[in-house]
Amino acid sequence: MRDRRATANRFQLGMVLAVAVLLALGSFWLLDVMRRSMEDNAPIAKRTDPDYYVEHFNFVRLAKNGQARYHIAGERMSHNPQDDSYEIARPVMKTLSAQRPTTTIVAERALTNSDMSEVRLFKNVAMDRPASASSQHLRLTSDYMLVLPDDEVMKTDRPVELISGTSVLKGTGMFANQATGEVTLASRVQGIFPPRARH
Numbered sequence: 342m343r344d345r346r347a348t349a350n351r352f353q354l355g356m357v358l359a360v361a362v363l364l365a366l367g368s369f370w371l372l373d374v375m376r377r378s379m380e381d382n383a384p385i386a387k388r389t390d391p392d393y394y395v396e397h398f399n400f401v402r403l404a405k406n407g408q409a410r411y412h413i414a415g416e417r418m419s420h421n422p423q424d425d426s427y428e429i430a431r432p433v434m435k436t437l438s439a440q441r442p443t444t445t446i447v448a449e450r451a452l453t454n455s456d457m458s459e460v461r462l463f464k465n466v467a468m469d470r471p472a473s474a475s476s477q478h479l480r481l482t483s484d485y486m487l488v489l490p491d492d493e494v495m496k497t498d499r500p501v502e503l504i505s506g507t508s509v510l511k512g513t514g515m516f517a518n519q520a521t522g523e524v525t526l527a528s529r530v531q532g533i534f535p536p537r538a539r540h
Contacts (some may be wrong), residue, residue, distance in 0.1 A: 345491040370420060391419035391428075400457060402490065411436045411490045425455040430463065434488065436519065444470045444519065446488065446495075461486040468495070477506035483515075503528070509533040 365387040392427055415429040434450040436444045438487040449464035483501040488494070496516045503510045503524070514527025 356459040365399060392422045402457070408439075409437050413451075413453075413460065413490075415451070427453045427455075427457070430454065432460070434462075434490065435459065436490065436493065441519070442471045442473045442476075444468060445485070448486070458489065458491050460490065462486045480504045482519075495519070499526075500529075509536045 344502045363464075381466040396417055397414075399412060399414045404410045413437055414433045415430070417429070419428045420426075421428065427449040432446075432448055434446040446462065446466070446468045448462035448466040451463065452461045453459060457519050463485055465488045466483045468479075468486075470476075470479040471479040481495075481501060481503050483497050483499050486495055486497045487498045497517060500511070500513050501515045505528045510526065510530070510532045512526030512528065512530040515525065516527075517524045
């Protein structure tokens, strides 16, 4: 009699434990499903840091005839995935043309769009164009410059200084087209032009 009761008690206890284990497993499963659902519905945080970088790079743009039009180099180029732009440390730009001397532009930092058709140069921007048979050496300095290398255009809304030979021209705001030779200063223009030598 006692054996039957003990067996019945063990059976009931086993059933209670089995139900408790099933409930616990079901709870863990339900919590896991709810956690995954919350993660799927949570807003995805936008990445703000660069996703890759290149040390000591050199980017060359070719013309349709296969000749190099210009190249951009730098100490380090980082890619920003949020707007597909690039940041360049110590950029060096060189425009290459068979008709004109090579123009070199340097700065501390640059930001470019994805295809490098717009280059924004910051801090200690300096452009140098060597003298040629038809023009004197030209040096341009500013703290900011937007360069559109495919259009051979440079512009800024900041103060600039141009030194050509012994002539100095200063102003605020500039537009320059290297293809046409056009240079326009917007405001506060000051110039120093030494007198021409008399023969």
